[in-house]
Amino acid sequence: MSKYVLELEGITKEFPGVKALDNVHFNLKAGEIHALMGENGAGKSTFIKVITGVHSPTNGDMYLNGERVEFNNPKEAKKLGIAAIYQHVTNYPDLSITENIFMGHEKVIKWTRRIKWKEMHKEAKALLESLGSDLDPKTEMGSLSVAQQQIVEIAKSLSSQAKIIIMDEPTAALTHRESEELYKITERLRDEGVAIIFISHRFEDMYRLADRVTVLRDSQYIGSWDVDKIAHDQLIVAMVGREIKQLFPDKKNELGDELLRVEGLGQIGRFKDISFSLKQGEILGITGLVGAGRTELCQALFGIEPYDEGEVYFEGKKQIIKTPNDAMDLGIGYLPEDRQDQSLILQWEISRNISLSALESISKKGWLNTKKENDMAKDLAEKVDVKTNSVFNLANSLSGGNQQKVAVAKLLTTDLKVLIFDEPTKGVDVGAKSAIYQIMVDLAEAGYGIIMISSEMPEVIGLSDRIAVMCEGRVTRFLDKSNASQEVILQAAMSKEINDSKAG
Amino acid sequence: MSEMMKSINLAKLGKFREFGLLGFIVLLSIVIQLLNPAFLSPGNLTDLIKNTAILSILALGMMLVLITRGIDLSIGATLALSGMIAALTVRAYPDLHPLLAILIGIVVGVVCGAVLGLLVSKVGILPIIASLGLMNAFRGMTYWVSGREWVSAYQMSDSFKHIATSSILGINTLVFIAIIIFIFFNYFVNNTVTGRQIYALGSNPDSAKISGINSDRIYMLVYTLMGGLSGLAGVLWVSKFASAQGNTGSGYELTVIAACILGGVSINGGVGKVTGVLLGAVLLGVLDNGLPLINVSPFWQMGIEGAIILIAVLFNTIVKKTVERNNLLRRVI
Amino acid sequence: MSTRIVSNIQKFTWKRFFLQWEWMLIALLVIIFTINSNISPYFLNYTSITDATMTFLDKAFIVFPMVMIMIMREIDISVGSTAALSSIVMATLYNAGVPMVIAIVACLLVGALCGFFNGYLLVKYRELSAVIVTLSTMILYRGIAYMILEDRSAGDFPDWFSYFGWGYVGGIPFILCLFVVLAIGFVLLLQKTTIGRRIYAVGSNPKASRFSGVKVDKIKLLVFTLAGLMAAITAIFLTSRMGSTRPNVANMYELDVIAMVALGGISTVGGKGKMLGAVLAVFVIGYLQFGLGLINIPAQMLLIVIGILLIVSVTVTNFRVTRKAPQRKAKKNQAKKVS
Incomplete structure (x- = not known):
């Protein structure tokens, strides 16, 4: 019998044009919590998908309890005791907890195929109790909080006799207290001999829980360490792998007049008491954990889901923003986080995508002028350096980075003054990343005020003039470029206490 | 996100809705009875229950279709076609056993439903469009097979007409069949894996795929079942009214859908209870039967029905919205 | 800051020109005309054709807004009822002594109001589907x-x-004149104006449209109101041709209209299809029905034909739209995998 329950050797996964995993090693012992860390796009998700049988690797071997295995689909992995709990919980909101737990392996009487409800409810109840939860298994799944749903997901993996449980950013949407509950459950599982792979952005999670840590960077295996044998700095270097600053262009412009000021902005149940200001030429970074209310705040500023309280001043005048059009008329633009869903029409040409928010400027009394449209598209596509040969190519023929450039070009069609970038480099390769950074700095130097939401520390630190850190719907700290560091930001992102230095 | 925010109250609301519906039915019956004592007379009551029986048979089938986020507008035509074919057979062979006539109707219905199921699952046409097209095709076929003639009472054998008037174990046959189907459905949707998979598919089609639920199979099943029930209802209908016409049951699909919506079936899938649907059917049955008795013009019925459906739909939505908002308010930041 | 040259000139290619669904419809029209004239020597006579045209054009007015609605991934099955209600209101008002002109205006208003109500419910309660509201x-x-x-x-x-x-x-x-004028208007509206462009945008990706400042709600309201208005125009022509009206007029018109739109190449998954295609499909279905009438196929049998035609055209259109999908899917996956 092997020392490890799971071993991966030289796993490589190639997608057309992309190497998502490059010669990755990994091993997992029974009864350990193994943290998997790396920046966005480091290959963590693909790695998980290989283990759970969603993708099969191009190269390399996988051993389960010393025996070589190959999975053709998720079901086979599940059968051998591998279960995954995803960040975005996938469940049946209209069905009961019991049904969610037993979906796919219901208990039935052999002959009549009748479902053994009593037995299932009882077992569900026992599972939940073993996880320290007193939920009634007959409750509808949809009525639970995210944290409760995650507990049900864990119960689900236990009911399928999982020996290896993968948790993909389970704490991302949880509050501090809820995370603590989850830690306890995870530790209990470990003590019972379950092997756990824990993926998280939070260093806190790792230090609190993990026995060992494996770091991936740019699709490559960097190394594995015992958590108590690696210093924090070393770990960051392992994850980031380079001097942070060099990726980012120098930004030296002077700041101008105040463009935007918000006072006491709040939205019921999402964020509260937000105040800050933004000057011409300034890049304000907003960071915090996923679910801290960053996106909600910015979408409220853009009028997608209006704010419930507080005031917005634009160039000194009080304004009310209720729809995206209100925002755009004022001069506020928004680059959404999910460009495929919220920004681009993938089956459309590049030119049509670019012109969509500026149809007024390429039309006369409502009649479109396609010549003008194509000229405008050509200018902007060249300006942001979209790698394509014609504006008539479809948006879905572009790579992620170039799609993002088209999305940025859309913002430049109208006469805007404030640009909000929501995770501008999510899912973008390194080359395109620095191009997007350059565009942002250029825009700031041209006098735009920029708000950048980002989860990537180096990006926030490297680009922003000022940084607002959010936690659970509030801004917990404002930092200047000079005193920003990963540690300070992380601390602020996880503490509910609001720190002095108010908005400037 | 919004789906996750439904509060626990929604489950309670489901119960409240059924009691509310029951209360409303009782209240309505009392009012009608006070205005016209003939309402609760045995003769009228039997008629009411017989009509409701046919409606509830169809509504149970429609419930499953709606739970999978589908819709079937062709059932009125399926009902007419299978009723007509059964009636024509009875006309040609007066000695035919009534059970055989029922079987013929069911087979025709199953074929119709299976065609729709294929179009929805394999070809991938939106249920509303596929069933709209088939509704016309089936209706046209009804006229075609009958040569645009009626099959009237005198052309039907007594044994056939007897289906609707006879009784089994002291219960009228129509009602007996409806009760059997009700019991079967209650067991099927609550206690079998397939039954629960129908709910799972409607609740979250994407997860269903991951859980290894064969969605094509489920779609085929619900539409075929719906077709079979329509076929059965068609024969019962023709037997009860002792006439088969080209336009039999025209527009009846809307009443059936109305019964489901009143009974709390969500058009967005995943939600619906057998008892609720039954109550919805009873409410419509009472309205249908009682309104003429209190001198409401029969021509007002459609308008009243439309208004009730719309109000039920809006009520569901507004309640859900309020609950979600309350949930947000309770979140502390 | 860049030296890359991006072309903004689209080369005309005959292949793309002929790969349009509209040619298929024109071919169908030619075939139907040939068959019809073979069946009846009188078919190709001017009065015969105009007569035929007048009988099916009334409902065709609803096709214009229905194209827009279906491009926006919605549906409206209340149009037949709207036409009936408008017609009844007009006739009742006139019989009550209201001048005919005002009755006609009232007819148009009622139609528009019915459509507006549909649109209002959909905009106000976004989680409602058009299927259930219009049902x-x-x-x-x-x-x-x-x-x-x-x-x-x-x-x-x-x-x-x-x-x-x-x-x-x-x-x-007269009805043909008005239809042609409106058809030209609507073709231009959908293909050449900002409103048209926005309708396609909403149908292709409603969320991205909203984030791009497209007033999705306003457009939806406008288009559904337009559907009501056009149903009222249908009511006027229908009532005029029949000379009287009953509550069951325009029964199942929604089916014919949706069949015409589907045959016109408008995909039910939204964002695809052209107004011209639907206009051609009106004539294809109209003359097909007329031709079936020529060979004495009873009216009720037409139901079968229309029903099957609807299903076949939706299938063909779906197939045309999704045929390119594998390639798109691959790209999408690739983009996802990078992330």
Whole structure:
């Protein structure tokens, strides 16, 4: 019998044009919590998908309890005791907890195929109790909080006799207290001999829980360490792998007049008491954990889901923003986080995508002028350096980075003054990343005020003039470029206490 | 996100809705009875229950279709076609056993439903469009097979007409069949894996795929079942009214859908209870039967029905919205 | 800051020109005309054709807004009922002594109001689907029509009113003139204006449209109101041609209209299809029905044909749209995998 329950050797996964995993090693012992860390796009998700049988690797071997295995689909992995709990919980909101737990392996009487409800409810109840939860298994799944749903997901993996449980950013949407509950459950599982792979952005999670840590960077295996044998700095270097600053262009412009000021902005149940200001030429970074209310705040500023309280001043005048059009008329633009869903029409040409928010400027009394449209598209596509040969190519023929450039070009069609970038480099390769950074700095130097939401520390630190850190719907700290560091930001992102230095 | 925010109250609301519906039915019956004592007379009551029986048979089938986020507008035509074919057979062979006539109707219905199921699952046409097209095709076929003639009472054998008037174990046959189907459905949707998979598919089609639920199979099943029930209802209908016409049951699909919506079936899938649907059917049955008795013009019925459906739909939505908002308010930041 | 040259000139290619669905419809029209004229030597005679045209054009007015609605991934099955209600209101008002002109205006208003109500419910309660809303109002509107007129019919319109249904402008039926004018208008509206562009945007990706500042709600409201208005115009022509009206007029018109739109190449998954295709499909279905009438196929049998035609055209259109999908899917996956 092997020392490890799971071993991966030289796993490589190639997608057309992309190497998502490059010669990755990994091993997992029974009864350990193994943290998997790396920046966005480091290959963590693909790695998980290989283990759970969603993708099969191009190269390399996988051993389960010393025996070589190959999975053709998720079901086979599940059968051998591998279960995954995803960040975005996938469940049946209209069905009961019991049904969610037993979906796919219901208990039935052999002959009549009748479902053994009593037995299932009882077992569900026992599972939940073993996880320290007193939920009634007959409750509808949809009525639970995210944290409760995650507990049900864990119960689900236990009911399928999982020996290896993968948790993909389970704490991302949880509050501090809820995370603590989850830690306890995870530790209990470990003590019972379950092997756990824990993926998280939070260093806190790792230090609190993990026995060992494996770091991936740019699709490559960097190394594995015992958590108590690696210093924090070393770990960051392992994850980031380079001097942070060099990726980012120098930004030296002077700041101008105040463009935007918000006072006491709040939205019921999402964020509260937000105040800050933004000057011409300034890049304000907003960071915090996923679910801290960053996106909600910015979408409220853009009028997608209006704010419930507080005031917005634009160039000194009080304004009310209720729809995206209100925002755009004022001069506020928004680059959404999910460009495929919220920004681009993938089956459309590049030119049509670019012109969509500026149809007024390429039309006369409502009649479109396609010549003008194509000229405008050509200018902007060249300006942001979209790698394509014609504006008539479809948006879905572009790579992620170039799609993002088209999305940025859309913002430049109208006469805007404030640009909000929501995770501008999510899912973008390194080359395109620095191009997007350059565009942002250029825009700031041209006098735009920029708000950048980002989860990537180096990006926030490297680009922003000022940084607002959010936690659970509030801004917990404002930092200047000079005193920003990963540690300070992380601390602020996880503490509910609001720190002095108010908005400037 | 919004789906996750439904509060626990929604489950309670489901119960409240059924009691509310029951209360409303009782209240309505009392009012009608006070205005016209003939309402609760045995003769009228039997008629009411017989009509409701046919409606509830169809509504149970429609419930499953709606739970999978589908819709079937062709059932009125399926009902007419299978009723007509059964009636024509009875006309040609007066000695035919009534059970055989029922079987013929069911087979025709199953074929119709299976065609729709294929179009929805394999070809991938939106249920509303596929069933709209088939509704016309089936209706046209009804006229075609009958040569645009009626099959009237005198052309039907007594044994056939007897289906609707006879009784089994002291219960009228129509009602007996409806009760059997009700019991079967209650067991099927609550206690079998397939039954629960129908709910799972409607609740979250994407997860269903991951859980290894064969969605094509489920779609085929619900539409075929719906077709079979329509076929059965068609024969019962023709037997009860002792006439088969080209336009039999025209527009009846809307009443059936109305019964489901009143009974709390969500058009967005995943939600619906057998008892609720039954109550919805009873409410419509009472309205249908009682309104003429209190001198409401029969021509007002459609308008009243439309208004009730719309109000039920809006009520569901507004309640859900309020609950979600309350949930947000309770979140502390 | 860049030296890359991006082309903004699209080369005309014959292949792309001929790969349009509209050619298929034109071919179908030619085939139907050939068959029809073979069946009946009188078919290719001018009066015969205009007569045929007048009988099926009334419902064709609803095709214009229905194209927009279906491009926006919505559906409206209440249009037949809206037409009935508008017609009944017009006739009832006139019979009550209201001048015909005002009755006609009221007809248009009622239609627009019905459509607006549909749109309003959809915009106000975004989680409602168009299927359920228009299904409810389909029952409601016709129900109101029955409340007003019960089983009576209304008519006795002034003589000039019959002009809508039977009149000619310089030898061309009035209804055809209006249809052609509106068709040109709607083709231009959908293909050449900002509104049209936005309708396609909403149908292709509603969320991205909203984030791009497209007033999705306003457009939806406008288009559904337009559907009601066009249903009222249909009601005017229909009532004029029949000379009287009953609550069951325009029954199942929604089916014919949706069949025309589907055959016109408008995909039910949204964002695809052209107004011109639907306009051609109106004539294809119209002359097909007329031709079937020529060989004495009974009216009810037409139901089968229309029903099957609807399903076949949706299948073909779906196939045309998704044929390119594998390639798109691959790209999408690739993009996802990078992230």
